[in-house]
Amino acid sequence: MSRARCQRCLRPDNHCLCALIPALDSRTRVLILQHPSEVNHALNTARLAVLGLNNAELVVGEVFDDLATLLDVPGYQARLLFPGEGAEALSAQAGEVKPLLLVIPDGTWRKARKLLHLNPRLAALPRVTLDNPPPSRYRLRKVPGAEALSTLEAITHALHTLEPDRSFEALLRPFNALIEGQIAAMGEETFRRNHA
Structure with missing residues (x-):
C-alpha cells in the first residue's frame, strides 16, 4: 500500500512542504525543461521552483515539439542558463531592454546535454551562466565542482542577480527543509559516512 501524497508538492502527506512554499513574483x-527521469526524483527541486514562482513553467519531455511556442513569448528575450562556448555571465543589466525568459534544462549534466542535442533550437539560444554562485546547500549529492547547484539554487541565484531589488531567498525554505528531512530520515551517522 503506498503512502498518501500531497497533490501539490507530491511529497508524502506527513512530509508536505506546501506551508513553506512561497508565491513570489518576478x-x-x-x-524549466525537465528530463522525464527527474519527475519522480525524491528531491525534485525544479517542481519546488515552479510552485514558488508565479512567472514560471515546467515542461517535461526529451523532444519539445512546441519549443517555438515556449520560447517565443512576447515581451521577453530567451536565454539558456547553461555553460558553454560564448556563454555570458548573468548581470542585472541583462534584462534591461526586455525581461529575460530564462530557460533551464533540468536533469543530470548528461541528461541536460541530451536535451540540448535533441532540441537544436534550444541549443542555439544565447547562453548565460551564473557569476560567483554560492556553495550548494544540496548536501546529499556528490557534485562535479563547487559551482554545481541544484536547479532551484541556480534559479534563485539567477533571480537575485537579475533582480537585485527583490529577495528570492524564500524559494530555498522548502529545499532546506527537504534536505534536513532526508538527513534526519537516514540518520546522522549514515549521512556523515556517505555525504560529509
Missing part, C-alpha cells in the same frame, strides 16, 4: 520568466 519580472524574469522561468521555463
